[in-house]
Amino acid sequence: MVLKIYGFPASTCTRRVALVCEEVGVPYELVVVNISKGEQKTSTFLEHQPFGVVPYIVDQDGYELYESRAIGRYLATKHSSPLIPSPTDVKKWGKFEQAASIEQSNFDAFALNIATERVFKPAKGLAGDEALAQRYTEALKAKIDVYEVILSKQKYLAGEECTLADLFHLPYGALITKIGINFLEDDITRPHVARWWKDITSRPSWLKVKDGVPLPSQ
CATH class of the missing domain: 1.20.1050.10 (Glutathione S-transferase Yfyf (Class Pi); Chain A, domain 2)
Incomplete structure (x- = not known):
């Protein structure tokens, strides 16, 4: 299982998350949420992202997270990327x-x-x-x-x-x-x-x- 990004290909915030995945070398799969059809507002989606916007992720161990900047920080920290300094420094x-x-x-x-x-x-x-x-x-x-x-x-x-x-x-x-x-x-x-x-x-x-x-x- 690879990290899954639930988002839309052209979405600015979805691309922000994919960008960080590419930077830190995390394999990922985009699960398309068709925002033009309002799929991000369905009850199923809202169970994972209560604000009804893309994206959110599901990591390999089932850990879920939304908000693109928080996801970026999480991935960079988890994978010890120099893109985010250690809080110890x-x-x-x-x-x-x-x-x-x-x-x-x-x-x-x-x-x-x-x-x-x-x-x-x-x-x-x-x-x-x-x-x-x-x-x-x-x-x-x-x-x-x-x-x-x-x-x-x-x-x-x-x-x-x-x-x-x-x-x-x-x-x-x-x-x-x-x-x-x-x-x-x-x-x-x-x-x-x-x-x-x-x-x-x-x-x-x-x-x-x-x-x-x-x-x-x-």
């Missing part, structure tokens, strides 16, 4: 948690809302609020300017080594870049951010899942 661990907080509070909070208005709502046949999307875009731009300052002093967000805090940016960063928000690729205005983004988007793990988590037959 309290200063290195503190810098990692700081970087992880930066991603969730200063990046995801804005990128997710941009994607909601410009991608997710239109995909459901709903009208996005462009004025709201623009406000989130301007706010994110200011945050990425701070990233430029941080990354001018160190290679990655937590220091000189790549961690989960960097990789957690990939699904939503790639999505907003795809719709024309080029803050992460602007090597004139933000050369250190562009260098960092090119680095993490070139990792073999991301190249394997960036267009969707492979199905078992692929």
